[in-house]
Amino acid sequence: MEVLFKVIRQQQNSSPVVQTYLLEAEPGNTILDCLNRIKWEQDGTLAFRKNCRNTICGSCGMRINGRSALACKENIGSELARLQQISSPKTQSNTIPEITVAPLGNMPVIKDLVVDMSSFWNNLEAVAPYVSTAARQVPEREFLQTPLERSLLDQTGNCIMCGACYSECNAREVNSDFVGPHALAKAYRMVADSRDRETENRLENYNEGTKGVWGCTRCFYCDSVCPMEVAPLEQITKIKQEILDRKQASDGRSIRHRKVLIDLVKEGGWIDERQFGLQVVGNYFRDLKGLLSLAPLGLRMLVRGKFPLSFEPSQGTQQVRSLIESIQKIES
Ligand code: SF4
Ligand code: SF4
Numbered sequence: 001m002e003v004l005f006k007v008i009r010q011q012q013n014s015s016p017v018v019q020t021y022l023l024e025a026e027p028g029n030t031i032l033d034c035l036n037r038i039k040w041e042q043d044g045t046l047a048f049r050k051n052c053r054n055t056i057c058g059s060c061g062m063r064i065n066g067r068s069a070l071a072c073k074e075n076i077g078s079e080l081a082r083l084q085q086i087s088s089p090k091t092q093s094n095t096i097p098e099i100t101v102a103p104l105g106n107m108p109v110i111k112d113l114v115v116d117m118s119s120f121w122n123n124l125e126a127v128a129p130y131v132s133t134a135a136r137q138v139p140e141r142e143f144l145q146t147p148l149e150r151s152l153l154d155q156t157g158n159c160i161m162c163g164a165c166y167s168e169c170n171a172r173e174v175n176s177d178f179v180g181p182h183a184l185a186k187a188y189r190m191v192a193d194s195r196d197r198e199t200e201n202r203l204e205n206y207n208e209g210t211k212g213v214w215g216c217t218r219c220f221y222c223d224s225v226c227p228m229e230v231a232p233l234e235q236i237t238k239i240k241q242e243i244l245d246r247k248q249a250s251d252g253r254s255i256r257h258r259k260v261l262i263d264l265v266k267e268g269g270w271i272d273e274r275q276f277g278l279q280v281v282g283n284y285f286r287d288l289k290g291l292l293s294l295a296p297l298g299l300r301m302l303v304r305g306k307f308p309l310s311f312e313p314s315q316g317t318q319q320v321r322s323l324i325e326s327i328q329k330i331e332s
């Protein structure tokens, strides 16, 4: 079958251009196979990264039809089937199928599909992704782990540092302090490692401002694109839980946000937004600056008749409460 490849090409500091290549391909050919053939048979100037060709090295991350993925994992057949699923019947036609390939997002382009991953590696470094040296004072011969302790590292250990999650991360796009999903997945791997002795310091570090776990907007993109099922958002949530277990609501706005939310939902079945603002931003009337920052919004809502003067608990409060209590019981 004929497939039209649209490759978004770019030189450093210049605007991207779309270049098309027509290729005879089989449904089982991977996107990387096709790019190799384009490079070898049609255009030797096309730049992209590759190495293992087998979903191991993480080199060939790129955006394929709009989502970040590994070029050696996706193939023509699966891509076209995916496109068919997401496009409306009106846009499906009998013309030559097209596959668009672009560089990863959130990182500057060096050339064509090759991006500068410096920020990706620097952010990984920022979470101290090594088992603490204190734990390396070898007791006898080696540090033993039970199979259960080791199994806690399996999922995050599968990360091949491909950058797909980082490329799609909404938080990273707007907040250059945020270290990104790959780094926080690795951070959880360190927290979960029975040999590491730095858990408390690590949790303090990952709790700081919006560079760590509280910078995540929970958009779920990292989980949905990760080719290795590392589920970074899931790991971020586990770190948050470790932090919440150790902290009080007064220890910071992010902590308060989570604790107050649960308390209010438990109390009334849904959130009383008035209480929420006062308790989270106003820190239970202790934070005058925070309270004053709410005043303009509160006044505007009052003027427009949108400020709720009373709060009605939801009809399902009892059920919601017992659900939360059951989960809290399991967690404790
Ligand atoms: S869930 Fe969080 S870490 Fe993952 S992509 Fe979204 S904002 Fe980034
Ligand atoms: S978490 Fe998944 S998507 Fe992110 S770098 Fe690791 S393997 Fe790639």
Ligand code: FES
Binding pocket: 049, 050, 051, 052, 053, 054, 055, 056, 057, 058, 059, 060, 061, 070, 071, 072, 073
């Ligand atoms: S070439 Fe190694 S993961 Fe694709």
